[in-house]
Amino acid sequence: MGEVIATRAAYGKALVKFADQNPDLVVLDADLASATMTNGFAKAYPERFFDMGIAESDMVGFAAGLATCGKIPFVNSFAMFSAGRAWEQVRNSVAYPGLNVKVVGSHGGLSVGEDGATHQCIEDFSNMRVIPGMMVLCPCDGNEMEAAVAALLAHKGPAYMRLGRLAVETVTDSIPGYHFELGKGVELQDGKDVSIIATGMMVQEALKAAQILKEQGTSARVIDMHTIKPLDEALVLKAAKETGCIVTSEEHNVLGGLGAAVAEYLSENCPVPVVRHGVMDEFGRSGKAPLVMKAYHLTAEGIVEKVKKALAMKK
Numbered sequence: 001m002g003e004v005i006a007t008r009a010a011y012g013k014a015l016v017k018f019a020d021q022n023p024d025l026v027v028l029d030a031d032l033a034s035a036t037m038t039n040g041f042a043k044a045y046p047e048r049f050f051d052m053g054i055a056e057s058d059m060v061g062f063a064a065g066l067a068t069c070g071k072i073p074f075v076n077s078f079a080m081f082s083a084g085r086a087w088e089q090v091r092n093s094v095a096y097p098g099l100n101v102k103v104v105g106s107h108g109g110l111s112v113g114e115d116g117a118t119h120q121c122i123e124d125f126s127n128m129r130v131i132p133g134m135m136v137l138c139p140c141d142g143n144e145m146e147a148a149v150a151a152l153l154a155h156k157g158p159a160y161m162r163l164g165r166l167a168v169e170t171v172t173d174s175i176p177g178y179h180f181e182l183g184k185g186v187e188l189q190d191g192k193d194v195s196i197i198a199t200g201m202m203v204q205e206a207l208k209a210a211q212i213l214k215e216q217g218t219s220a221r222v223i224d225m226h227t228i229k230p231l232d233e234a235l236v237l238k239a240a241k242e243t244g245c246i247v248t249s250e251e252h253n254v255l256g257g258l259g260a261a262v263a264e265y266l267s268e269n270c271p272v273p274v275v276r277h278g279v280m281d282e283f284g285r286s287g288k289a290p291l292v293m294k295a296y297h298l299t300a301e302g303i304v305e306k307v308k309k310a311l312a313m314k315k
Contacts, residue, residue: 002170003142007200008106008163010142012037014149015074016044022153024070028063030056030077036106036163038076056081060089060103067099072153079105079162083124095131095158102152103128108138108162109251110279110296111201113289120284120292126256128160129229135159135182136229138250140203141170144226147180155182164251166289168201172224185232191221194307194314195239198249199225199258202277206249208300213307220307231261233269240270245314247306249277251298273313277306 015038019025028050033039042049052059056077063073075082082105083090094101110120128136137152137159139145145163152159172178175188185197189210198206203224210220221243223235240246246266248259259276266274279296286292293299 002173004167004169005142006164006167007139007142007145008037008165010145011104011149011163012040014146015041017146018150018153019045019048022072024072025153026050026066026071026073028052028059028073028075030054030059030081032077032106036076036104056086057089060086060101061093063101064093064099067101072100072102074102074104076104076106078119079108079121079124080119083121083127083160087127090128091131095134098133098157100156101158103158103160104163105160106163107165109164109200110284110292110298111164111166111251111289113165113292114286116286117283122251122253122279122284123256124160124162125228125250125252125258126260129256129261133158134229135227137161137182137227138200139226140200140224141168141172143170143173144180148226151180151182162200164201166201169204171204171207180226183227183230183232185223185225185227185235187221187235188224189220189222191219192243193219194245194247194310195221195223195243196247196249196303196307197223197225197236197239197258197262199228200251202249202251202298205298205300206303209303209307212300212304218307218311225258228258228261231265233265236262236265237270240266240272245273245310247275247277247303247310249303252278253281254278255281273310275306275310275313277303
């Protein structure tokens with residue numbers, strides 16, 4: 001079993017790790033440094049950290065100004081606010097001029113648990129994905145998160161990245177030949193009957209689902225789609241042609257996110273059954289995270305159910 005660490009914690013460590021070799025890196029936070037885990041950077045590099053208070057829209061505009069001066073701002077808040085409250089500023093002040101600002105949304109999805117429906121952001125992929133030129137990422141574990149931060153520092157242009165609150169098992173460090181590249185998914189496990197394309201913490205559930213399916217005689221391919229936009233169309237097309245049906249899995253509304261991106265692409269290029277696994281267009285509710293995830297079927301067993309539906313459609 002790999003290290004168990006929240007992607008938000010891995011993110012905070014990565015900011016500190018890469019700060020010296022990236023002197024233009026600056027970090028902005030909306031009075032949530034202890035939750036977004038930017039407090040380590042604030043302590044190590046106080047002159048490059050800006051606590052903007054509970055004013056996300058102002059924070060994004062301020063970051064845009066820093067970017068015009070050659071800085072690389074990482075803007076942090078809860079996903080509900082960085083991708084929701086500040087959406088207009090992200091669109092008009094960052095994406096429209098194509099500025100090098102990285103918008104980070106922590107505590108995404110239903111696994112926020114006790115924080116309740118108002119803070120369980122299940123719309124951030126959709127909100128950010130529809131903005132022209134905006135890259136959208138959701139790393140699945142600590143290892144992948146560190147690689148994503150390094151890649152974003154080298155990437156010139158606007159991007160949105162979701163972080164998770166819950167500690168999750170690290171799985172990508174044990175994959176032979178694993179390589180992280182923006183815009184490129186990773187095939188974690190081969191399979192011939194169905195392809196499960198997952199993002200974020202649903203990648204771990206997809207791997208568990210594949211094991212359950214194996215015991216039932218079904219060979220499932222598992223793809224980690226850490227970059228939702230731009231979608232790795234070549235990998236999706238290959239999976240569709242070779243396995244004949246797709247199940248997508250995300251801790252997000254089934255409208256507008258990973259499932260929508262895959263379905264949109266395949267409907268025009270290789271029509272095969274695509275079954276979307278995620279939040280079925282409803283708000284979350286407060287409760288302990290594992291229980292909330294189970295209530296919304298965001299589990300390995302929930303993926304297995306969707307796979308059986310996809311296989312029936314394939315026949």
